[in-house]
Amino acid sequence: MNTIIYMVRHAESPYNEGTERTRGLTAKGKGDVKQVTEILKEEGIDVLVSSPYNRAIQSIEGLAQHLGLDIEIFEDLRERHFAEEMIDNLMSVISEKFDDFDYSLPGGESNFECQDRSVSVIKNILKQHAGKKVAIGTHGLVMTLMMNYFDSSYGLDFLNQLQKPDIYKLSFENLELKEVIRLWNGDF
Structure with a gap:
């Protein structure tokens, strides 16, 4: 029995230091959410x-409204916490972390720690909702780390080519990833 997970990377969001949890979407991001809903509604x-x-x-709220479903929130699906202090060259740090999954800055978490907490949620979803279709509102790095756990070919290069938003359909048989299909094509 296959279980389908739709990873929905969030749409474009304005970066404002200190607003990680609360920042919403840009006007473009809000427009793209309509396309996310169109792609996934059937x-x-x-x-x-x-x-x-x-x-x-917000990237899956339109879908929730269309389907009449509530969105269940999981704290362990949050974005990875990089460090206590602001980081000047975030992409360099992310690259280093892909070379060493145990590497972390002071007060931050490693790729391994982020992967461990987020994959535990995915494993529970796969068990609890076996045979169903589940859409997850997520972040690029967390999504990459979750997919990397099941298939190590999903790494830094994959992360670097992701768009905002992006959608991947993952087909699982029990806890084994069988197929990945990209549904988002930014040409809408």
Whole structure:
């Protein structure tokens, strides 16, 4: 019995230091959410879950309204916490973390720690909702780390080519990832 997970990377969001949890979407991001809903509304999705961050929730809210479903929030799907202090060159730090999954800055978490907490949620979803279709409002790095756990070919190069938003359909047989199909094509 296959379980389908739709990873929905959040739409475009304005970056404002200190507003990780609360920042919403740009006007473009809000427009793209309509396309996310159009792509997913006929997929037969049974369950919606999300990171607690507003931009992830807002990226699947249109779908929730269309399907008449609530969005279940999981704290452990939140974006990775990089460090206590602001980071000047975030992409360099992210690159270093892909070379060493245990590397972390002071007060931050490693890729391994982020992957461990988020994959535990995915494993529970796969068990609890076996045979169903589940859409997840998520973040690029967390999504990459979750997919990397099941298939190590999803790494830094994959992360770097993601768009905002982006949608991947993952087909699981029990806890084994069988197929990945990209549904988003930014040409809408």
